Amino acid sequence: MDVFLMVRRKKTTVFLDAKETTTVLELKKMIEGITKKSPHDQQLYNKDDTVMEEDKSLADYGLTSAMAKAQQPAEVGLAFRNDEGGAGWEELEKTPYSTPPELPDVMKPGQDSAAQEQTVA
Numbered sequence: 001m002d003v004f005l006m007v008r009r010k011k012t013t014v015f016l017d018a019k020e021t022t023t024v025l026e027l028k029k030m031i032e033g034i035t036k037k038s039p040h041d042q043q044l045y046n047k048d049d050t051v052m053e054e055d056k057s058l059a060d061y062g063l064t065s066a067m068a069k070a071q072q073p074a075e076v077g078l079a080f081r082n083d084e085g086g087a088g089w090e091e092l093e094k095t096p097y098s099t100p101p102e103l104p105d106v107m108k109p110g111q112d113s114a115a116q117e118q119t120v121a
Contacts, residue, residue: 001019001020001064001065002017002018002019002065002070003017003018003019003020003022003058003063003064003065003068003074004016004017004068004069004070004073004074005017005018005027005058005063005068005073005074005075005076006073006074006075006076007031007044007076007077007078008075008076008077008078008094009077009078009079009080009093009094010093010094010095011095014031014034014035014078015073016030016031017070018030018058019058020057020058020059020063020064020065021057021058021059022057022058023054023055023056023057023058024044024052024053024054024055024056024057024058024061025039025054025055027044027058027076028042028044028054031078037080039054040081041080041081042078042079042080042081043078043079043080043081043089044076044077044078045076045077045078045079045092046061046062046063046076046077047062047074047075047076049077049092052076063076075094077092077094078092079091079092079093
């Protein structure tokens with residue numbers, strides 16, 4: 001079954017679909033095709049910000065077709081190895097989505113029915 005994923009790093013979001021049996025290493029290879037960063041230079045994080053091990057499958061991390069649907073993909077964090085050549089990794093950063101502005105009063109639910117009652121009376 002297909003698992004739909006949203007791979008997030010800073011302001012970038014990549015949408016991928018894979019199988020429940022796909023390993024984390026295979027997922028990193030898919031990401032390599034987009035980011036041009038080798039799997040060795042990638043670190044993936046599960047929803048609770050735990051590092052995902054390359055030999056485990058997506059199902060091992062609870063990423064199943066029942067949980068990660070096309071309309072509501074599961075989120076996976078992505079960090080790259082530091083460029084300084086050290087063994088360190090950049091800090092996991094997922095820029096929050098902007099929040100939409102508040103609805104004007106005329107568009108809020110329940111407002112128009114009250115207004116209609118006043119005009120009828």
